[in-house]
Amino acid sequence: MRYSGFRVIKEALTGHRGWGPAWRDPDPKPDYDYVIIGGGGHGLATAYYLAKEYKQARIAVLEKSWIGGGNVGRNTTIVRSNYLLDGNEPFYEFSLKLWEGLEQDLNYNAMMSQRGIINLMHSDAQRDAYIRRGNAMILNGADAQLLDQKQVLEKYPFLNVKNARFPVMGGLLQARAGTARHDAVAWGYARAADQRGVDIIQNCEVTGFRIEGGKILGVETSRGYIGAKKVGACVAGSSSKVMAYAGMRLPIESHVLQAFVSEGLKPVLPGVITFGAGHFYCSQSDKGGLVFGGNIDGYNSYAQRGNLPMVEDVMEEAIAMFPMLGRARLLRSWGGIMDMSMDGTPIIDKTHIDGLYFNGGWCYGGFKATPASGFVYAHLLATDTPHHTATAFRLDRFHTGHMVDEKGMGNQPNLH
Amino acid sequence: MSQKNRLDGGLIDRSETWSFRFDSQYYKGHKGDTLASALLANGVRLMGRSFKYHRPRGPMTAGSEEPNAIVELREGARKEPNTRATTIELYDGLRANSQNRWPSLAFDAMEVNDLLSNFFAAGFYYKTFMWPAAFWEKVYEPIIRRAAGLGSLSLQDDPDGYDKGFLHCDLLIIGGGPAGLAAALTAGESGARVILCDEDFLIGGRLNLETYEVGGMTGAAWAAGTVARLQAMPNVRVMPRTTVIGAFDHGIYGAVERVSDHLAVPEDGKPRQILWRITSKRALLCAGATERPIVFENNDRPGIMQTSAIRAYTNRWATTPAQQVAIFTNNDDGHRTASDLVAKGVEVVSVIDTRADAPTSSDYDVIARGVIDQTWGRLGLSQIEVKMPKGGIRRIKCGALGVSGGWNPNVHLTCHQGGRPVWNEALAAFVPSGTLPPGMTVAGAANGVFSTHGALQSGADGAKAILADLGIKASAPALPEAEDTPVRITPFWHVKTAKRAWVDQQNDVTAKDIKLAHQENYVSVEHLKRYTTLGMATDQGKTSNIAGLAIMAEVAGKAIPDVGTTMFRPPYTPTAMGVFAGRAWGMEVRPTRLTPSHKWAEEQGAVFTEAGLWLRAQWYPKPGETHWRQSCDREVMQTRKSVGICDVTSLGKIDVQGADAAAFLNKVYCNGMAKLPVGKVRYGLMLREDGIVMDDGTAARLAEDHFVVTTTTAKAVQVYRHLEFVRQCLCPRMDVQLISTTDAWAQFSVAGPNSRKLLEKIVDDGVDLSNDAFPFMACAEITICGGLRARLFRISFSGELAYEIAVPTRYGDALVRRLMQAGEEFDVVPYGLEALNVMRIEKGHVTGNELNGTTTALNLGMGRMVSKAKDSIGSKLSERPGLTEPDALKLVGLKPVNPDHKVPAGAHLMTKGDKVTASNDQGYVTSACYSPNLGCHIALGFLKSGDTRIGETIRLVSPLTGVDHEVEVVSPHFFDPEGERLRA
Amino acid sequence: MIINHPLLGPRDSSEFVYLGDACLINRPDWQADDALDQFIEYGHTRDNPAGLHRELWYHEQGDRSWLVVTRNTVTHEITQVELARDVARAEGRSK
């Protein structure tokens, strides 16, 4: 069933009896051509693009609990392609272009809103670095603008520049960046994939791989064995756990990132804005809540909850930027598991096992990558060659020394 | 306006009559009132509008779980949107305004949404607004955003201060009701260190809201007496107005004390609120329970509220929402309210009880097996329609309706570490599970023990168990007599209707929305919540979650516990963001570090800039200089011509001593340090283990077993941490000791051809500064100015004959003044960071711009420094192919072909004639400046195979800033490449 | 979190700086034949367990000791805290 304004009106007048399930709840078949492990944004997108772009039939997505419950279900909804390095920027720009047509493609309103992102800069050195980055973005076909303090204040008049400990010199703006309704992205991909015949199987946890002679045969699950020609793992925070079933150790640590939302407020923030003298990013949802976050807590964790010091740190940066937020109230906080890689860049690659593929190490930049991650992973699964925008995301780059270290922090995951 | 609904008695102080304003209307209330109780006393039920349909709303509760009566408290910079009228402590002159309505609360144009509600069913926005694509940002979203949101911020800086504090205790008791007080008494009298927190300004919980006796006195009197006893104990800290917002790891709790929110303005120097980080050995959760609603058609009108809230207003605040009150209940609690109302002389028109075995009463009419199927009253309840057990309906006029669907234990904090509550059939409620945060136990109503006696008992028992656990002998006080009536409830969740019955009142989520979510397969509790926005409002679902679950369970044909429960996450109630920031805002966001010459530099009118946390002089403007470049050029020229002075104290200094000090430095620097002679300084490059450059600096050997190492300003802390890691974790048997001395020494660079002459005027006799006695890269401990101990290093960042001289910090101010005075004959200049930067770029010396965390020694042209004759951190991994490619980036100098052109940092480098695309990217510019010595702009940058392309003309592009011109690749050593000047 | 420092007793984790897996103590021998491979493994590959994890914390705002903390990454429960220097010595590290 197609969604449309007309349909909404028709159903409103007829008591909403016509709406069917957004996706089915099928039982697992004995085997599939493709099994995607992980019903998060990336897994669902992968299944969708496999079905749509690569015309693959017999696809299943296995989710251990409910779909969209991982990072796509709790993040700060920021979509952008303002990266510096050639290994990254083409991929994220490809993703942003997919975002721009996503709703029409999925026939689901994910509320992708291109309200722009501004990275504030606070020193000459930072300005030089942002100019280099803005140029890299433009060279890669993305958009970027350098704003001075006055131009930033036009958009954010209540930004603290009067008695700012770290003076605001201006910012790097990407106007095409913005936010999207995170849950709707998962649901939109799920519904669209389902309509193309993908089996989305919830409450189905993978407990092992069946491998013979270096080739994958299928997966053991809480709902029995499921055969598969190809298996794509896409499990973010659980990457190390799942790949260990295949005897792999990864260049990944799982860390906790907290995210925050305030009470609903009348519009104050027109777009996304980030603090350059620390790590803080903030936007305002259509519902009126300020959505914001900062650094990961900094220690390995699978607990999906954080601690007080980081909460305080994030709020300090919020108030440093916007002292007028002092009386706004924090409504809720979450903690999610982040698959922090050794250079802060994801991995999308084959493994040493024939037919087993890995997609992970997204750190906490995974949401904006959802469409492209799904697309290029589908490409890799279908063609066994990396998509041209994702050739740098190799598993062996730490051996060859071709790290993609956007922040220049080195091989320490909690610094990325 | 008179307080027409004010009753006798209560816990308000009638001797204090205060005036306050809500919207344009002035009212009177008393000390001890909340805004809600005072408004109700004045006959005001309409206090807000709902989020989506803008339905008229009044208070549903008398506490922090309130979904409806939320207002903008105060005006001007102190305005607080979304503030619960039910928790606002009244003060004289209080100002509050209704929110999210236009033009007025009674007439809200947005109420049109209510008529269109059919079109605004759950998730409708996911299905439309998609065409044409561009319309989302331009048309649809702006409309939605304007309509959405609740209250509005002042947009002015918050004028109040906040504090953070730290408390420690054996036992933290969360909630001061019967359970909490009994526990505090038990633990307090046993000598344990106790902290008792309660979110209310009057401690006692429901003891202050009920009429039955405790120990032969009113519950309120017993509570007051007990609090007084506790306050007299030195080992007990009683904290009213303090909400425990989160249970964090290892017994750490966050608690917010509202120090000044009950005042118009905080007292001078006092904070508005304090965030306490409480470190507890054990915690006892006595957070009580929340009465839940029954869902029925139009159950959201002002005047419809929890029966317990009506009881609270009646007994504690001596007010009733109306003179005729009806009750709708599925348990005995509704009858308590009826009796209390009757006792206060309020007419109870009827008690509608869903149960067949409903108790009867001589004081009021009871309709057993009745349900309410409709209500009337646009801005406030006027009439209800009861469906009678034997069929037929009865209409009853009333201004208020108390609703009781039973009680939910306040389990929120038990969930903060992943615990999920379990279903209790007898109570028809979720109670805390076994998986509680370590160190936490639960007592009283929060644990499903609802009678007063039971709460007292379980509080005392909970405390005893904890004391035993902590090895503290319990001296248990006798507990007072109190009622012990069992819970009698027959679950009843909602009255079926084809029309709208509200589950989440603030977000306007109705039973129909939940059914629609099920129909569309958003069945998982998380999907339900997210799709319908159930429980996502500022009340955090405290009154709506369970009813929502029950209805989903019904339509899904499951049992409630099988549908699941949603996680409660911190904070327990919405919390001002400012309190988490504490005093860290404005200039106090982070500490400021000042150099020893700061005071003097200020006198010179220096312009300062942020470097690390330091404020450093950027340049020293002279009269007549209108642009920083004039000052900077002068400082550079004068330093190169004669002599200049720069405060370099902020560079990190680390004292490295021990028999193995040399071997240790040999391990952490990629270049050799072992054979550095005493009295000599050497430049050193430190790598990260991954082979990338971490930092650079110098090592000065003052003795066989004593080095002083410098780091960059930015990396001082990380480098020290790294050195301790190598010392303790990698080389634990080396004899080496470390300590930072950054702040201990004031260090000045004295640079320029006349630097030796200048220094000779202040060093003591016997200190020979001649080139032979004290050559380039020499160091020594000397005395100056008649005996002051000092350290002298002949090192040069500027490329001139230069020294760095260090004295104990307290003499830094005097030293810079002395140097300036002694230097007068040479026209000595102080120079700032800008001039320093120009001179180091002219010399091709690298800083943070080049050491950006991705560059190797090879990139810097220092590849040969990485000694392969020894083991050093990072040496091995720097050999990886990706870090040693033949066309690797190399540091080069860049000069514009047209001398008028700039060479801006951040620009990218392309081969001449190549198209400007990423694939042709050949490198980038890291540092740039105008060189007054060369008379043109110059820059440093990284260029592929740069070292082999000296002399090549390449293309410099910065599309971001509109730059595209040609530059020549030159050696990074623009100035005095042979280094003759610094050896002079 | 609270880290029970072997010398100082319970201290708030905000006084500490986290590094990572305690395997970082076992820095390979630079002269081994497969030294480069060993260093790549050492520098990048982690068990990343959901459960007990031995990890390095630095008491930066305390006594400047590096500690080996055994912590459950699922519950955050800390079961053992040792001075990293003692651990390193016990594991045979010297100069």
Place this chain on the structure above:
Amino acid sequence: MHDLAPLCALGGAEPHTDQVAGVTLTENPGHGLASVAARLGQETACADHLGTLLGSDAPGVGAWVRSDPMSAFWMGPDQWMVSAPFATHEDLAAQLIQRFGTSASITEQTDAWVWFDMQGDGVEQVMQLCANIDIEKMPVGAAARSVIHYMGVYVLRSAPDALSILGGRSSAGSLHHALLTAMKSAL
């Protein structure tokens, strides 16, 4: 004797003093400081030297031993901070090197720190707004390293109603601001 005039950490020629309610906060430039770190294998010898210096045992973990003219507190494993009157011991480090010989690494620390004395009724309440120390349980003669608003400090307890706070000298102004703000808030 040299003729360079010293400045106090807060920038004045004379130490700065504040009073809020019954509590005074005084900048105290009168201490010479030097760190003493035992050489490997010399731990006992080093501790013995320190003991003789103090006329008692070397301070144990978290302890501060006050004596005349020398006092010392524990900094870390086999490491102590020794203090003595500045007027008579400006060259404290040099003196200690004579005493300890090769048993310890000695480093001058006098001007690495700003030393504040806080005295009066309510110092505990003030400290509760500053540092995560269980101040109510902190005995006289204890030394604790902690953090006050991002600044590393040593807090020393000299009496039930008296504390000394040592912080980095370069951020003396920020530390002073933090302490004074807490005093105004708590008292």
